[in-house]
Amino acid sequence: MNIALIAHDKKKQDIIEFVKRNEEAFSKHKLYATGTTGKLLMEATKLTINRKKSGPLGGDQEIGSMVANGKLDLIIFFRDPLTAQAHEPDITALLRLCDLYEVPLATNKQSAELFLEHIKLN
Numbered sequence: 001m002n003i004a005l006i007a008h009d010k011k012k013q014d015i016i017e018f019v020k021r022n023e024e025a026f027s028k029h030k031l032y033a034t035g036t037t038g039k040l041l042m043e044a045t046k047l048t049i050n051r052k053k054s055g056p057l058g059g060d061q062e063i064g065s066m067v068a069n070g071k072l073d074l075i076i077f078f079r080d081p082l083t084a085q086a087h088e089p090d091i092t093a094l095l096r097l098c099d100l101y102e103v104p105l106a107t108n109k110q111s112a113e114l115f116l117e118h119i120k121l122n
């Protein structure tokens, strides 16, 4: 599967912990990420991740373009619901495209855990 990993700043530690704990499962898939998330994940694991631009600099839009072109099967996006983001319109656009193209989108840890259990079984 082609999987995108994204996390807002206050959720970065959560996604690092989540991906490290499931590193073996993730290693079987092609991974993409927004810039800073991808950098931190590659530093924390042995995974190879195709990094896009940082979210505020257009990374969410790049991921959205992949969704629109049928290039992603799953997105794990640990959002921070308590902090306003300068690039909120880009984030909203990405979520909209996931709904439009019916790409599975986990926006919190528990949803991501469920998705991952499914992936491990397949």
Ligand SMILES: O=C(CO)COP(=O)(O)O
Residues within 6 Å of the ligand: 006, 007, 008, 009, 033, 034, 035, 036, 037, 038, 053, 054, 055, 056, 059, 060, 091
């Ligand atoms: O802002 C983001 C998602 O909206 C994430 O971007 P970074 O991974 O570059 O921090």
